[in-house]
Amino acid sequence: MLTDDKKNKVLVVGGGIAGISAALSAAKRGAHVLLISSEGNVGGDACTGMPILGTYSSVGEKCVGGILDELLEICKQISGGYIGPVCDFRTVYGLCINPETMRLAILLLLKKYNVDLLLNSIVSDVEANNGTVKAVNVVCGNGEKRIIECRNIIDATGSGNIVKMVGGKVLYGDENGNMQPVSLIFRMAGVSFKCLLEFIKEHPEEALLAENPVLEKDRKKAAQLLYQNGFPYVALSAGGQLLGKAITTSEMYPCTAMFMTPSLMQTGEICINSTRIANLNALEPDIASKAVLDLAEQLKTAIRFLNQRVPGFENAVLSSVASRLGVRETGRIVGEYELKQDDVIHGEKFSSAIGQGTHHVDIHGAGVSQVRIPVENGAAYDIPFECLLPQGVKNVIVAGRCISSDRGANGSVRVMGSCMVTGQAAGLASAIATEQGIEDFRDIDIEHLRENLREQGVILNPV
Ligand SMILES: Cc1cc2nc3c(=O)[nH]c(=O)nc-3n(C[C@H](O)[C@H](O)[C@H](O)COP(=O)(O)OP(=O)(O)OC[C@H]3O[C@@H](n4cnc5c(N)ncnc54)[C@H](O)[C@@H]3O)c2cc1C
Numbered sequence: 001m002l003t004d005d006k007k008n009k010v011l012v013v014g015g016g017i018a019g020i021s022a023a024l025s026a027a028k029r030g031a032h033v034l035l036i037s038s039e040g041n042v043g044g045d046a047c048t049g050m051p052i053l054g055t056y057s058s059v060g061e062k063c064v065g066g067i068l069d070e071l072l073e074i075c076k077q078i079s080g081g082y083i084g085p086v087c088d089f090r091t092v093y094g095l096c097i098n099p100e101t102m103r104l105a106i107l108l109l110l111k112k113y114n115v116d117l118l119l120n121s122i123v124s125d126v127e128a129n130n131g132t133v134k135a136v137n138v139v140c141g142n143g144e145k146r147i148i149e150c151r152n153i154i155d156a157t158g159s160g161n162i163v164k165m166v167g168g169k170v171l172y173g174d175e176n177g178n179m180q181p182v183s184l185i186f187r188m189a190g191v192s193f194k195c196l197l198e199f200i201k202e203h204p205e206e207a208l209l210a211e212n213p214v215l216e217k218d219r220k221k222a223a224q225l226l227y228q229n230g231f232p233y234v235a236l237s238a239g240g241q242l243l244g245k246a247i248t249t250s251e252m253y254p255c256t257a258m259f260m261t262p263s264l265m266q267t268g269e270i271c272i273n274s275t276r277i278a279n280l281n282a283l284e285p286d287i288a289s290k291a292v293l294d295l296a297e298q299l300k301t302a303i304r305f306l307n308q309r310v311p312g313f314e315n316a317v318l319s320s321v322a323s324r325l326g327v328r329e330t331g332r333i334v335g336e337y338e339l340k341q342d343d344v345i346h347g348e349k350f351s352s353a354i355g356q357g358t359h360h361v362d363i364h365g366a367g368v369s370q371v372r373i374p375v376e377n378g379a380a381y382d383i384p385f386e387c388l389l390p391q392g393v394k395n396v397i398v399a400g401r402c403i404s405s406d407r408g409a410n411g412s413v414r415v416m417g418s419c420m421v422t423g424q425a426a427g428l429a430s431a432i433a434t435e436q437g438i439e440d441f442r443d444i445d446i447e448h449l450r451e452n453l454r455e456q457g458v459i460l461n462p463v
Pocket residue numbers: 013014015016017018019036037038039043044045046050051052053054121122123124156157158161182183184185273325326327328399400401402414415416417419
């Protein structure tokens with residue numbers, strides 16, 4: 001017999017942006033939610049200062065609402081919290097937010113909707129029968145072991161860890177198992193945005209610009225627009241003289257670009273995404289732990305290079321180092337539908353869509369390499385519900401980076417906007433399944449789910 005408490009409980013594993021969105025959407029529906037995460041904090045990469053991508057199309061159309069809107073409302077109420085959608089005049093609009101404000105907004109919203117947290121705790125195993133999970137085994141940070149019964153589970157582990165435990169199939173990296181590089185994100189304050197943007201205006205060849213046919217096609221004009229906009233959303237390119245030469249002379253480590261985005265306008269703070277180690281498996285604990293140490297050395301190199309060589313950074317100081325290793329790629333579940341690279345590029349629509357993605361196919365490689373293929377015509381593509389459903393598993397639904405997608409599509413759908421979309425849908429589906437006593441997520445009425453997502457402010461195509 002299930003206790004009443006268990007009947008209503010939605011279990012989310014993973015406290016990154018996908019897990020947060022899932023927990024909040026289920027809790028908004030009135031479900032009693034328990035969110036378990038192995039980290040000591042929640043929000044994941046949304047609290048590093050990177051822009052939330054996949055929320056605006058390349059022509060600046062808003063494509064993600066729902067939980068994102070509620071978080072943004074809180075950020076806007078806090079001074080310096082919200083910057084907004086900014087165009088990089090290269091490929092995308094990134095939604096720029098002060099990461100510390102985002103961290104606070106997430107915590108406040110979890111509190112508002114009474115989500116229970118169990119942090120520093122790892123789901124080590126599941127008790128499952130025939131593709132149905134009955135309970136999870138949890139090891140807490142103090143060594144205590146708990147068995148938590150559940151109706152169903154949202155796997156927001158970024159890697160399909162729960163699906164794998166239940167016996168579902170998970171794919172890793174490319175055909176040779178190679179994965180996108182890991183990085184350590186950092187922020188620098190006291191940057192002169194004006195000097196930096198002036199430099200790019202005078203030397204457009206130093207930046208990645210004008211790559212998307214729906215944006216300004218002339219590099220010089222794109223750099224001018226970037227300057228006029230006043231936001232330092234700049235990708236200093238390895239193809240340029242400044243960074244290129246530094247890489248050749250080993251003054252800098254090889255990287256595609258130093259991707260810079262504004263994270264706090266008032267203090268001249270910029271988030272920098274540049275450090276990288278390719279082709280390591282971040283799921284291997286020894287390897288991932290060593291990578292943090294190696295990336296720390298790169299980070300020191302990057303600061304020296306910026307201070308000494310890049311206009312605008314002469315007096316800039318380190319203001320933050322991300323508290324976690326940035327993992328772009330691990331596992332992708334094999335689901336009832338695999339989102340394809342072509343679906344992304346052609347802006348494909350699906351009647352079972354639970355939301356939209358807009359980010360280009362974005363696959364970082366080793367050294368200076370990176371694949372970037374924009375969505376045609378600056379459109380958005382649909383994410384079908386079936387991508388969240390692992391084959392052969394009944395009561396586990398997946399949210400975030402690890403949904404069913406080929407490697408190219410995953411290069412798009414892995415960004416935070418899309419993770420929020422799949423998180424919100426998984427959370428609501430789990431709440432509905434719990435309410436209605438549905439054991440297999442395949443039995444959810446998708447039209448009913450879509451209606452309820454719309455009511456929660458999710459932007460859906462009227463297919
Ligand atoms: C360097 C880098 C740059 C990026 N740049 C951008 C960008 O500019 N904009 C953008 O939108 N996106 C960007 N991304 C992508 C994006 O940040 C991630 O794909 C996204 O945040 C993943 O969110 P998630 O919730 O799916 O997974 P995660 O944030 O990885 O969360 C998963 C959580 O589950 C926990 N967990 C795993 N297994 C268990 C278990 N068994 N028990 C308990 N807890 C568990 C993990 O510890 C983790 O806390 C970037 C990623 C990287 C690494």
